[in-house]
Amino acid sequence: MLRLHDTRTRSVRPFEPLTRGVVTVYVCGPTVQSPPHVGHARSAVAFDLLRRWLLASGHEVVFARNVTDIDDKILHNAGHEEISWWALAERNTRAFTAAYDALGVLPPTVEPRATGHVPEMIVLMQRLIDAGHAYPAGGSVYFDVRSFPSYGELSGQRIDAMQASEDPGDKRDALDFALWKAAKPGEPTWETPWGPGRPGWHLECSAMATKYLGPTFDIHGGGLDLVFPHHENEIAQSCAAGDGFARFWLHNGLVNTGGEKMSKSLGNSLVVADVLSRVRPQAVRYLLGAAHYRSDIQWSEEALADAEASYSRIEGFLQRASEILSGRPDVAPPPAFADALDDDLAVPRALAVLHESVRAGNAALADGDKSALETAAGEVWAMTTVLGLSPDDFGGGEADGTLRPVVDALVPAMLAARDEARARKDYAEADRLRDALAASGVVIEDTPNGPRWRVD
Numbered sequence: 001m002l003r004l005h006d007t008r009t010r011s012v013r014p015f016e017p018l019t020r021g022v023v024t025v026y027v028c029g030p031t032v033q034s035p036p037h038v039g040h041a042r043s044a045v046a047f048d049l050l051r052r053w054l055l056a057s058g059h060e061v062v063f064a065r066n067v068t069d070i071d072d073k074i075l076h077n078a079g080h081e082e083i084s085w086w087a088l089a090e091r092n093t094r095a096f097t098a099a100y101d102a103l104g105v106l107p108p109t110v111e112p113r114a115t116g117h118v119p120e121m122i123v124l125m126q127r128l129i130d131a132g133h134a135y136p137a138g139g140s141v142y143f144d145v146r147s148f149p150s151y152g153e154l155s156g157q158r159i160d161a162m163q164a165s166e167d168p169g170d171k172r173d174a175l176d177f178a179l180w181k182a183a184k185p186g187e188p189t190w191e192t193p194w195g196p197g198r199p200g201w202h203l204e205c206s207a208m209a210t211k212y213l214g215p216t217f218d219i220h221g222g223g224l225d226l227v228f229p230h231h232e233n234e235i236a237q238s239c240a241a242g243d244g245f246a247r248f249w250l251h252n253g254l255v256n257t258g259g260e261k262m263s264k265s266l267g268n269s270l271v272v273a274d275v276l277s278r279v280r281p282q283a284v285r286y287l288l289g290a291a292h293y294r295s296d297i298q299w300s301e302e303a304l305a306d307a308e309a310s311y312s313r314i315e316g317f318l319q320r321a322s323e324i325l326s327g328r329p330d331v332a333p334p335p336a337f338a339d340a341l342d343d344d345l346a347v348p349r350a351l352a353v354l355h356e357s358v359r360a361g362n363a364a365l366a367d368g369d370k371s372a373l374e375t376a377a378g379e380v381w382a383m384t385t386v387l388g389l390s391p392d393d394f395g396g397g398e399a400d401g402t403l404r405p406v407v408d409a410l411v412p413a414m415l416a417a418r419d420e421a422r423a424r425k426d427y428a429e430a431d432r433l434r435d436a437l438a439a440s441g442v443v444i445e446d447t448p449n450g451p452r453w454r455v456d
């Protein structure tokens with residue numbers, strides 16, 4: 001049975017969805033002020049692993065990940081570039097989608113945008129005002145923190161120990177936070193009963209999570225840096241309004257990008273697109289997913305090289321196995337693998353099981369033990385699929401992944417026809433087949449075990 005660490009209770013607890021067989025998950029997505037960096041990718045991979053494990057263990061998963069497409073930094077960066085805020089947000093949203101796709105992150109069931117959910121935010125603000133938890137002031141709407149006694153519970157702080165740093169302005173109490181920001185000259189605005197303005201960041205997640213997943217849902221995720229104030233404020237807004245909100249709070253660790261040394265060696269860019277121009281996505285995904293999701297990751301050139309070496313061992317074994325075996329053996333992952341993932345997604349232990357199967361498979365290849373090879377290869381395929389590390393998840397940039405099985409069937413058929421042509425000494429025909437494959441981008445390499453091929 002799956003057990004997950006819940007930040008709110010600071011404990012690992014058995015997880016069962018509210019509705020049998022269906023798990024509802026909300027993950028805080030990016031503020032699209034600039035293209036994604038490796039920290040964004042880490043969070044996406046962490047929750048992709050959770051989702052894949054829920055799917056593999058028989059659940060349907062409704063997965064919502066928002067896009068914050070209006071905020072101070074978006075307005076600032078758009079002003080700097082002299083383009084509209086929405087053009088900047090759109091461009092960066094596409095960059096995020098491209099990075100997620102490249103890293104094998106499954107697309108969300110729904111990807112709501114803040115600016116598309118102002119009516120839902122107005123309804124939530126009205127509920128909070130009616131219940132005495134929020135108040136309009138100076139065109140903004142604020143949440144009354146002291147009206148919600150469990151404020152601070154998620155982050156383990158007491159209200160009276162909290163320090164309010166900024167100038168309180170129109171707030172009744174310096175700790176109160178903005179649900180809605182009054183219009184400022186030159187900024188985009190949306191109409192509300194309290195005047196024109198734009199959404200506060202915290203409010204949008206409460207409004208969108210409950211719109212798509214219901215007033216109470218299973219899992220809320222995000223980076224550890226979002227616990228306070230963002231998630232604390234989400235809980236305050238939704239629970240003060242009377243919603244049950246998230247039953248489990250999961251937070252991924254951060255990416256430690258080190259100091260100057262790393263900046264030099266990696267060309268000083270942690271933008272995902274730049275990293276992927278130097279390192280293949282398989283290695284990046286392996287590095288981001290190999291540590292436990294709650295641990296911080298040390299990002300370095302050495303760590304990337306280690307990830308590439310580990311991934312190559314898996315990939316090389318699967319390639320050698322597929323030269324011997326016809327088709328993919330249908331084998332379940334070993335129980336130790338499932339036990340590890342059920343234990344708060346203990347990926348390091350799961351990977352140890354995976355590499356053990358690779359070792360067993362390589363030994364079976366050396367011994368010519370086809371039955372043991374079938375078991376090991378089937379296990380490795382199954383485990384890499386669960387972890388989002390199957391070679392199938394990285395289609396070499398093909399636009400339509402559904403063509404891969406077609407290519408996998410047609411190329412061996414043509415290679416077999418070429419062998420038959422050679423056997424009857426019809427070299428003209430053998431050459432014709434080889435040239436036809438080459439023209440379609442299939443590179444053939446003859447090995448003692450027969451031809452090996454790949455799509456270039």
Ligand code: ZN
Nearest residue numbers: 028029205230
């Ligand atoms: Zn959020």
